[in-house]
Amino acid sequence: xxxxxxxxxxxxxxxxxxxxxxxxxxxxxxxxxxxxxxxxxxxxxxxxxxxxxxxxxxxxxxxxxxxxxxxxxxxxxxxxxxxxxxxxxxxxxxxxxxxxxxxxxxxxxxxxxxxxxxxxxxxxxxxxxxxxxxxxxxxxxxxxxxxxxxxxxxxxxxxxxxxxxxxxxxxxxxxxxxxxxxxxxxxxxxxxxxxxxxxxxxxxxxxxxxxxxxxxxxxxxxxxxxxxxxxxxxxxxxxxxxxxxxxxxxxxxxxxxxxxxxxxxxxxxxxxxxxxxxxxxxxxxxxxxxxxxxxxxxxxxxx
Amino acid sequence: xxxxxxxxxxxxxxxxxxxxxxxxxxxxxxxxxxxxxxxxxxxxxxxxxxxxxxxxxxxxxxxxxxxxxxxxxxxxxxxxxxxxxxxxxxxxxxxxxxxxxxxxxxxxxxxxxxxxxxxxxxxxxxxxxxxxxxxxxxxxxxxxxxxxxxxxxxxxxxxxxxxxxxxxxxxxxxxxxxxxxxxxxxxxxxxxxxxxxxxxxxxxxxxxxxxxxxxxxxxxxxxxxxxxxxxxxxxxxxxxxxxxxxxxxxxxxxxxxxxxxxxxxxxxxxxxxxxxxxxxxxxxxxxxxxxxxxxxxxxxxxxxxxxxxxxxxxxxxxxxxxxxxxxxxxxxxxxxxxxxxxxxxxxxxxxxxxxxxxxxxxxxxxxxxxxxxxxxxxxxxxxxxxxxxxxxxxxxxxxx
Numbered sequence: 001x002x003x004x005x006x007x008x009x010x011x012x013x014x015x016x017x018x019x020x021x022x023x024x025x026x027x028x029x030x031x032x033x034x035x036x037x038x039x040x041x042x043x044x045x046x047x048x049x050x051x052x053x054x055x056x057x058x059x060x061x062x063x064x065x066x067x068x069x070x071x072x073x074x075x076x077x078x079x080x081x082x083x084x085x086x087x088x089x090x091x092x093x094x095x096x097x098x099x100x101x102x103x104x105x106x107x108x109x110x111x112x113x114x115x116x117x118x119x120x121x122x123x124x125x126x127x128x129x130x131x132x133x134x135x136x137x138x139x140x141x142x143x144x145x146x147x148x149x150x151x152x153x154x155x156x157x158x159x160x161x162x163x164x165x166x167x168x169x170x171x172x173x174x175x176x177x178x179x180x181x182x183x184x185x186x187x188x189x190x191x192x193x194x195x196x197x198x199x200x201x202x203x204x205x206x207x208x209x210x211x212x213x214x215x216x217x218x219x220x221x222x223x224x225x226x227x228x229x230x231x232x233x234x235x236x237x238x239x240x241x242x243x244x245x246x247x248x249x250x251x252x253x254x255x256x257x258x259x260x261x262x263x264x265x266x267x268x269x270x271x272x273x274x275x276x277x278x279x280x281x282x283x284x285x286x287x288x289x290x291x292x293x294x295x296x297x298x299x300x301x302x303x
Numbered sequence: 304x305x306x307x308x309x310x311x312x313x314x315x316x317x318x319x320x321x322x323x324x325x326x327x328x329x330x331x332x333x334x335x336x337x338x339x340x341x342x343x344x345x346x347x348x349x350x351x352x353x354x355x356x357x358x359x360x361x362x363x364x365x366x367x368x369x370x371x372x373x374x375x376x377x378x379x380x381x382x383x384x385x386x387x388x389x390x391x392x393x394x395x396x397x398x399x400x401x402x403x404x405x406x407x408x409x410x411x412x413x414x415x416x417x418x419x420x421x422x423x424x425x426x427x428x429x430x431x432x433x434x435x436x437x438x439x440x441x442x443x444x445x446x447x448x449x450x451x452x453x454x455x456x457x458x459x460x461x462x463x464x465x466x467x468x469x470x471x472x473x474x475x476x477x478x479x480x481x482x483x484x485x486x487x488x489x490x491x492x493x494x495x496x497x498x499x500x501x502x503x504x505x506x507x508x509x510x511x512x513x514x515x516x517x518x519x520x521x522x523x524x525x526x527x528x529x530x531x532x533x534x535x536x537x538x539x540x541x542x543x544x545x546x547x548x549x550x551x552x553x554x555x556x557x558x559x560x561x562x563x564x565x566x567x568x569x570x571x572x573x574x575x576x577x578x579x580x581x582x583x584x585x586x587x588x589x590x591x592x593x594x595x596x597x598x599x600x601x602x603x604x605x606x607x608x609x610x611x612x613x614x615x616x617x618x619x620x621x622x623x624x625x626x627x628x629x630x631x632x633x634x635x636x637x638x639x640x641x642x643x644x645x646x647x648x649x650x651x652x653x654x655x656x657x658x659x660x661x662x663x664x665x666x667x668x669x670x671x672x673x674x675x676x677x678x679x680x681x682x683x684x685x686x687x688x689x690x691x692x693x694x695x696x697x698x699x700x701x702x703x
Contacts, residue, residue: 008359008503015358015473016309018393022381046421053418057409060450131404132422133381133396297384300377301321 033286036293039135047138051145058146069150070157073109077102080223094225096258099158099167103257104222104250106158110151111184111246112213117143118192119199119209126303136296137289140192144185162257173255176266179274180252186281187245194288197295200302220247221254226267242267245277311474311505312379314354317388319374319529321346348374349385350529358394358473359503363516363537365544366526372509373478375526376400379507380476394473397423401478402463408452412443415451416466423470433469440491441465461488468495475499478509493519512620513541514659542586572604572611572640574664577680587659592687592696595651600664600680601643608640611674612667615648617660618679625660625694626653631671656696657687 040047059065080101085091094100121139122129129136162168199205219241221229226247230238241247252274255266267273323346348371356362364372377383378390380398405422406415416437420430438447441462443454451459496519499506510516516523516537523540525533533543580597581590590596598615616627628648630637660683665676689696 008501011473011503012309012358015311015394020313020391020393022389022391045427049418049421053407053410053414056414057407060409127401128405128422130382131400132398134422300382 032293033289036135036137036289040137040141043135043138046134047141047145050138050142051149054142054146055149066153070153073102073105073154076105080105084223090224093228096165096167099162099165099258100254101223102158102161103253104220106151106154107180107184107249107253108217108220108222108246109154110147110181111188111249112217113147113150114144114185114188115191115195116206116209116213117147118188119195119206121192122196122200122299123203123206123303130300130303136299137193137292140189140196144189144192158257167258173259175256176252176270176274177256179271179278180249180256183245183252183274183278183281184249186278186285190281190285190288193285193292197292197299200295200299216244216246220244220250222250226251243273243277245281248274248277308357309359310355311358311394312354312356312390312392312507314352314356314375314379315389315391317349317352317375317378317385317390318347319349319371319378319383320386321348347529349378352388352529352531354524354531354534356505356507358505359500360522361500361506361508361520363520363523363540364507364509364526365511365513365516365523365540366532367544369528370526371529372526373400374529376476376478376507376509392474395424395471396474396476397467397470397472398476399467399478400476402460402467406451406459406463409450411450412447412454412462416447416462419463419466420470423467424472425470429471437462437465437469440469440495442488457485457488464488464492468492468499472504474505474507476507479511513544514620516541545586571606571668571674572602572608572666573675574613574666574677574680575601575603575643577601577615577662577664577677579662579681579683581683588681588683590655590683590685592655592657592685592689595649596653596655598648598650598662598664598681599645600648601645602640602666603643604640608668610669611637611640612671613637613646613664614667615662615664617650617655617662619694620659620661623694625655626650654689654696655685655687656689656691656693657685658694659684 055066059068062068077098081091081098085097085101091097118140121143122136125139128134129139159168195205195209226242229241233241248270251266251270255270259266352375354375364375366372374383376398377400378385379392380396380400381390382398382400405419407418410418416434417427417430420433420437421427425433438444441458441464443458443462446454446458451462454462496506500519506519508515508520520537522535523533523537524531525540525544533540578599579588579590580599581588583589596617598617600613600615602613604611612630614627614629617625619625628650661679662681662683663676663678664680666674668674685696687696689698691697691699
């Protein structure tokens with residue numbers, strides 16, 4: 001009993017020195033962002049576990065397990081290669097068409113998975129959101145984690161395929177790949193946070209997102225070349241088309257992992273465009289997080 | 304413990320408004336755009352709550368359904384953001400609002416322990432440290448590597464509770480989750496709570512089991528319609544709540560009306576009322592433990608019943624039958640029932656332990672078919688001088 005008393009006294013002494021903190025912290029516009037980031041960082045271990053949970057649970061009872069996550073992109077690759085490439089003749093203008101498609105598809109898939117899963121993440125974790133306090137961004141970010149894992153597998157396949165067909169070479173052009181992935185991540189996380197929060201209040205958002213993601217896929221040069229777009233659109237619209245961050249990322253990936261065999265297809269100022277888009281993306285990410293934290297106070301009651 | 308009090312939670316002028324939307328989809332919102340106000344309704348779950356909680360205390364929040372207890376608990380936990388006012392706290396907090404929130408049915412018990420501990424704020428290293436204790440506490444060692452979807456519901460909550468109590472919180476928020484599992488495990492849970500109190504942890508508890516309030520808490524708050532109506536001694540708080548239940552609250556009124564409708568439309572016979580003889584203190588009937596328990600039951604028959612029976616049982620607040628009997632097993636000849644009649648059951652030498660009990664009675668017709676049952680028709684409290692706990696009292700002695 002004396003032990004317990006000491007423990008109690010120590011606890012009191014420690015608490016007396018502890019600073020007060022807001023329950024469910026939201027500071028001012030800028031300082032709130034910093035404290036949110038700190039809060040999320042403090043929960044990074046949980047983030048890892050939630051990601052693992054999602055991955056483990058997804059294919060838990062299936063024999064082939066993770067191989068299934070490859071089924072969809074490989075089938076897509078097959079369909080686009082055969083139907084668009086061979087039957088419709090798109091492959092005639094683009095050499096090494098399979099790698100071309102797969103490079104674009106890989107980077108687009110990670111974008112669409114993050115945005116899709118991010119939008120649904122808060123609603124899907126309603127049980128936890130309502131019952132436990134966590135920085136809610138963790139749920140969105142855990143869907144980023146599992147999407148990245150899938151991306152990793154696809155990416156390895158892309159690298160192997162590119163190496164086999166001879167379109168993978170070391171050089172500074174590989175930086176386009178890094179830039180492309182970063183760009184896609186920044187935008188996908190920003191959109192995932194924003195749409196995930198909105199989806200709590202208006203469930204239509206998640207259906208709308210599915211449709212828009214399909215548009216985005218065909219709106220970026222994955223199964224055709226961006227130069228083909230030039231012939232059909234006025235010049236200013238081509239510029240708009242090129243400044244779409246997903247388009248930039250797709251072109252970046254193609255530059256990095258496909259173009260070694262066939263140089264000279266990228267727009268001239270690709271890197272500048274990517275940097276500018278990246279900066280805009282960071283602003284968007286900041287704004288999304290602020291909107292997210294503004295809305296999250298009402299998550300528990302709306303779910 | 305020092306005499307100085309250290310506040311751990313400060314709630315200042317907190318109000319919470321819920322807007323009740325009646326429609327969710329775009330279509331519905333567009334259609335009702337013009338008359339948007341009609342389709343939303345404001346509801347104040349909390350109104351201007353001020354509260355300071357001292358470290359080391361155990362506080363009970365009680366009140367009828369919808370009074371705002373859980374909302375207040377969630378506001379303290381940061382799960383709900385108040386509409387106005389501020390909540391600040393310090394130290395490490397764990398919220399037990401639902402056992403096993405975050406358990407994933409496809410993962411094994413072991414994986415869920417790590418996940419759940421992490422959700423409640425333990426690092427992986429700390430969980431490693433506590434893991435054996437957690438499993439031992441839950442008592443399901445052999446199933447720890449089985450997916451939790453194959454668990455029985457009892458095993459599930461036991462594992463969840465075991466994780467929750469091994470998190471090392473300064474402030475523990477508990478919503479209706481104490482006392483889960485079988486009786487032995489319930490005992491374990493309550494012991495754990497007691498050791499938490501001894502270690503100076505602060506507990507905020509929402510419950511409908513009023514016994515827990517008087518047994519565990521050092522202070523209790525009664526909420527009604529989002530405001531604190533009483534703040535102080537737990538025993539007084541329980542009295543306030545009981546009297547409130549009888550008169551003021553809508554919920555109680557509705558229930559009384561419902562009971563009334565149910566019993567007024569009887570066809571053959573009914574149990575009209577139950578009363579227990581004892582000292583009436585206004586808010587409870589006190590019964591001495593060493594006196595025979597006398598239960599008077601008034602039955603009313605519409606038709607003449609020659610072959611009928613009556614049963615009674617006394618329950619503890621967990622709904623477990625403590626003692627019960629029936630006219631068919633007693634050495635009596637049941638007289639013909641016509642109209643209203645009051646019968647008396649006398650239960651001697653029962654030795655009930657201290658606590659609250661409820662009496663349920665039913666009247667049976669030909670062939671033992673139940674005609675009507677009055678559930679919890681009377682409530683009484685036993686004050687026993689004996690030094691034991693549980694539904695049965697005994698003269699306890701310790702020898703060395």
